[in-house]
Every structure is written in structure tokens, then in C-alpha cells.
Amino acid sequence: MSETLIDSTLESVRAEKLTAAGTAWGERIAANTASAALTFKTSGISTGSVSSEITAGKHRFIVDEPEALAGDDAAASPVEFALGALISCQVVVYRLYAHQLGITIDSLEISADADLDVRGLFGIEKSVRPGFGEVRLRVTIDGPESRERYQELQSAVDAHCPVLDIISNPTPVSIELVTAN
Secondary structure, eight states: OOHHHHHHHHHHHHHHHHHHHHHHHHHHHHHOGGGGOOOOOEEEEEETTTEEEEEETTEEEEEOOOGGGTOOOOSOOHHHHHHHHHHHHHHHHHHHHHHHHTOOOSEEEEEEEEEEOHHHHTTSOTTSOSSEEEEEEEEEEESSSOHHHHHHHHHHHHHHOHHHHHHHSOOOOOOOOOOOO
């Protein structure tokens, strides 16, 4: 089978999946708007020096810190997973909206850089936040469309990416402390 035929078949399968998902969700929400509300549940247990074993649905993964932050460097750090979550969400939303807008993407690559000042993490400097000071995304798209069409796609993605929204805007968080005694 030629590489062109394989690429064409993969693109066709991807388009079918996107169409089917969009149609199913559209029908489900039209029938009952309450079905649009999803709840995601994830849990974790402490393992190793400062690592965690995370369970998300049927998936499990390890999160750790580098040795310089008391970890065993057995896995990516929580902030690296946050950047990975942002990148993967961007990929999903780019694909969804490209399909919806009829925009062709031949290749898509996204990278992220973020600055974190550990003085906030360790409580050394009260004026320094413990999270990222800035996150920079680089989205590289290749395909036959004009720059303006890809900018239209970027605007749609920026407006609808859930993880970008979580990172960019304050999200209410409630915390319940449960103790053994």
C-alpha cells in the first residue's frame, strides 16, 4: 500500500470519527441539555519520595519531581503534566474545529514553555506565585490553507479549549480535608 493511500485512509477514518462524535453529541445535547454536563474524576495516592500514582478512569500514571525538588525523577512533574494536558487539549480542539470549519491540517505540532519561580513553591518570597508566571505555546500547522484560515482556526481553538480556559482563568476550587481522627 502506498504511503499516500495510507495517509488518505487515516484522514478518512479521522474525519469519520470526528463527524460521528460531533453528530452524537449534537443529538444528545439537543435531546437533553443536561447531558452536556460532564464530571471528570481522578484520584491519586502518594508513592515514593514525592511521587503519586494517579488513576483517571481506567488509566493509571505516575507523576514525580526531579531530584532537585526531592523527587526520584521517575516520571514527569505535575507542572509538566499540566503543560502536556494543555498541549493535548489543544490538539483535540484544533482537530475538532478544523473538521467543523472545513480546514485541512496536514500536520500539527504544539510545544509549550513555562516559567516557574520555586521561591513561591517553597514560601521563600510571598510576592512570587507558586504557579507559572507565564506559559508560551507554539503551534506549528502545515497544510494547504491560507494563513488567515489557520488564524480563524486558532481563534476558535483559543475560545473553546477547556484546558487553556482552566489555565488562563480563575477556576473555583473547593478543598475538603479528611483526617483519620
